[in-house]
Amino acid sequence: MSANAVDTAFIRRAVELADLNAVRVTLYMHTHDPEIAALPKAIELTDDQRELLISKATAWLEANAATERPAEPDEAELRELMNLATKEEMGDLEFTARRELPAFKDFPLMIEWDGDKPAIPEDFMIVVVGSGFSGLATGVQLSNLGLPYTILERRPEPGGTWSVNRYPDIRVDTISITYEFAFEKDYRWTEYFGRGPEVRSYLEGVSKKFGPYDNTKFGCEVTKATFDAERDKWIVEYDSPDGPQTIEANFVINGVGTFANPKFPQFEGQESFEGEILHPARWPDGVDFTGKRVAVIGNGSTGVQLLAPVAEEAQHVDVFQRTPQWISPRDKYGAPMEPETLWLLDNFPGYWNWWRYMAIAGLFGTHGFIVPDEEWVKQGGKWNPMNDQLRADLTAYIKAQVDGDEELIEQLTPDYAPFSRRPVVDNGWYKALTRDNVDLVTSPIARFTPKGIETTDGEVHEVDVVITATGFEVMKYLWPADYLGKDGTSIHDFWSKDGPRAYISMMVPKFPNMFMLYGPNSQPLSGGTGLPVWYVIWAAYAARCITRALAEGKTRVEVKEGPYERYNEALDIEASKLLLLQEEGAPEENYYINEFGRMQVNAPWYGPEYHRMCTEVEWDDLEIS
Numbered sequence: 298m299s300a301n302a303v304d305t306a307f308i309r310r311a312v313e314l315a316d317l318n319a320v321r322v323t324l325y326m327h328t329h330d331p332e333i334a335a336l337p338k339a340i341e342l343t344d345d346q347r348e349l350l351i352s353k354a355t356a357w358l359e360a361n362a363a364t365e366r367p368a369e370p371d372e373a374e375l376r377e378l379m380n381l382a383t384k385e386e387m388g389d390l391e392f393t394a395r396r397e398l399p400a401f402k403d404f405p406l407m408i409e410w411d412g413d414k415p416a417i418p419e420d421f422m423i424v425v426v427g428s429g430f431s432g433l434a435t436g437v438q439l440s441n442l443g444l445p446y447t448i449l450e451r452r453p454e455p456g457g458t459w460s461v462n463r464y465p466d467i468r469v470d471t472i473s474i475t476y477e478f479a480f481e482k483d484y485r486w487t488e489y490f491g492r493g494p495e496v497r498s499y500l501e502g503v504s505k506k507f508g509p510y511d512n513t514k515f516g517c518e519v520t521k522a523t524f525d526a527e528r529d530k531w532i533v534e535y536d537s538p539d540g541p542q543t544i545e546a547n548f549v550i551n552g553v554g555t556f557a558n559p560k561f562p563q564f565e566g567q568e569s570f571e572g573e574i575l576h577p578a579r580w581p582d583g584v585d586f587t588g589k590r591v592a593v594i595g596n597g598s599t600g601v602q603l604l605a606p607v608a609e610e611a612q613h614v615d616v617f618q619r620t621p622q623w624i625s626p627r628d629k630y631g632a633p634m635e636p637e638t639l640w641l642l643d644n645f646p647g648y649w650n651w652w653r654y655m656a657i658a659g660l661f662g663t664h665g666f667i668v669p670d671e672e673w674v675k676q677g678g679k680w681n682p683m684n685d686q687l688r689a690d691l692t693a694y695i696k697a698q699v700d701g702d703e704e705l706i707e708q709l710t711p712d713y714a715p716f717s718r719r720p721v722v723d724n725g726w727y728k729a730l731t732r733d734n735v736d737l738v739t740s741p742i743a744r745f746t747p748k749g750i751e752t753t754d755g756e757v758h759e760v761d762v763v764i765t766a767t768g769f770e771v772m773k774y775l776w777p778a779d780y781l782g783k784d785g786t787s788i789h790d791f792w793s794k795d796g797p798r799a800y801i802s803m804m805v806p807k808f809p810n811m812f813m814l815y816g817p818n819s820q821p822l823s824g825g826t827g828l829p830v831w832y833v834i835w836a837a838y839a840a841r842c843i844t845r846a847l848a849e850g851k852t853r854v855e856v857k858e859g860p861y862e863r864y865n866e867a868l869d870i871e872a873s874k875l876l877l878l879q880e881e882g883a884p885e886e887n888y889y890i891n892e893f894g895r896m897q898v899n900a901p902w903y904g905p906e907y908h909r910m911c912t913e914v915e916w917d918d919l920e921i922s
């Protein structure tokens with residue numbers, strides 16, 4: 298919709314619906330109006346101040362609405378605007394970590410050749426495993442550098458876990474403006490939280506628009522890769538539609554992700570069950586629950602997301618909860634993007650950038666939830682003031698959702714602190730539990746019987762369908778493929794002592810020329826940004842190493858054992874201080890913690906510090922030969 302096609306009332310509505318912090322900064326960026334700079338954060342605006350902002354923005358847009366992209370402000374101005382956005386002064390470390398978040402550059406955080414591009418050996422090849430978010434970020438980075446690569450993707454389309462998971466109501470549970478690539482500036486989501494099919498088509502669009510698609514072999518699943526130390530090459534074996542194949546690679550970049558392989562539970566008597574068992578990651582087309590009695594096992598993000606639509610259709614649903622979760626609402630979850638908002642994104646230059654920045658800024662303070670406060674605990678607090686406040690808010694939310702039903706409140710309220718596990722977003726889960734056709738079952742599952750599920754209290758819950766929303770094999774990185782390093786060691790043997798580890802989540806000694814994205818201890822816990830930002834950061838890290846080796850005519854990049862050990866020792870110490878490994882965080886019930894009691898999924902570092910580690914390569918820690 299062009300600027301001429303809209304009237305003042307439409308523009309005003311667009312501004313009213315917008316993130317007013319982002320409006321304030323965008324308007325200031327264009328006008329340098331001191332009255333706008335002086336306004337407080339949106340939440341603190343008085344009615345008069347709000348009106349001032351809205352009317353000034355509306356007037357500016359009436360005169361100046363335009364579809365071109367704004368140029369990046371210079372460094373000093375950018376910092377001023379970022380401070381203005383959050384109304385907080387940043388330190389240098391934080392500024393460095395956040396300066397690309399407003400994403401004015403075409404390809405924020407990606408690298409370019411430092412000087413002239415060197416001659417690339419004729420048979421040079423990089424193999425990227427997986428075509429989900431991280432494989433695509435890698436592909437775009439390599440396309441931009443003009444390096445030859447092949448993505449091996451086992452699915453028939455890009456999307457990774459978004460291709461695999463097709464259960465009812467699947468959608469992103471972080472607002473889509475933070476869960477998209479910063480280099481694709483033109484995509485407009487139809488809902489604030491994009492649904493699964495839209496995420497799939499978005500990723501396919503990215504793959505086609507920016508290069509990866511033409512470099513992808515679909516239907517190809519890597520089974521084994523062996524490092525040939527004589528030639529510094531990986532021999533990558535994979536199953537393809539034409540049978541087993543082999544490809545040689547100078548470097549392998551793994552984008553197989555954490556949620557690649559579903560966890561299929563094995564209950565006693567499961568094979569005797571006469572009904573159907575469905576896993577959300579193996580969802581068949583055309584499932585119809587009308588007239589069916591259904592069991593849903595699991596209340597993680599998946600089980601919580603799918604219950605409401607299943608309950609609306611089914612005759613009856615039993616929800617099997619092993620551990621209560623902290624489940625929170627999200628503003629605009631399920632809401633469509635209004636035409637006014639879409640117009641604003643296209644016609645208010647810089648609004649997309651600053652909305653994105655402000656949406657991510659909500660995550661900057663999350664480290665505060667997991668750091669200990671011993672004084673607070675001594676005074677009777679549970680963990681720290683911020684965490685205890687969240688706990689109180691979420692407890693009140695449970696009570697309100699189940700209309701004060703004491704029994705349900707008792708069953709649903711966790712006895713551990715929020716933020717120790719991955720936050721779960723409510724998709725009408727609590728409300729669904731109050732339906733007449735839904736029962737919450739908290740007695741542990743004893744076994745399956747031919748007709749249903751028997752719990753340890755002896756009750757048999759007769760059902761026609763069981764949905765096992767039981768999660769993923771997050772502890773098994775790179776599995777079921779095997780990687781044999783330079784001395785023939787299997788990566789899984791290398792990791793057998795206490796689970797997968799890596800150097801800054803990406804590199805493993807003895808496994809040269811191999812990088813992992815979203816590898817062990819990679820998921821930022823705090824002070825952070827959305828994951829798509831990190832996929833690009835990790836892809837750029839691999840690219841920094843590869844381009845340096847090429848520029849120097851070297852063929853091998855490997856992390857040294859000492860730095861790998863030291864990094865992991867420091868990581869374990871840092872992790873041990875945080876909520877996740879303390880009693881209050883219930884580590885034994887957390888998929889972030891592995892069977893050896895180690896925190897394996899997350900990076901324990903303060904976000905900006907971890908950003909520094911992943912963007913400034915410590916070359917002395919690496920051997921380039």
Ligand code: NAP
Pocket residue numbers: 467468469470471556562594595596597598599600602618619620719742766767768769886887888
């Ligand atoms: P999950 O968080 O691991 O949850 C698995 C659930 O199954 C838990 O409630 C678990 O209980 C239960 N469970 C597992 N094995 C069981 C058994 N043998 N008996 C009884 N209960 C059992 O898995 P998920 O829900 O698939 O989510 C995984 C991650 O995927 C999320 O944390 C999130 O990062 C991502 N995800 C994202 C979205 C999104 O963005 N929209 C949606 C879905 C998933 P316990 O708690 O007792 O272990």
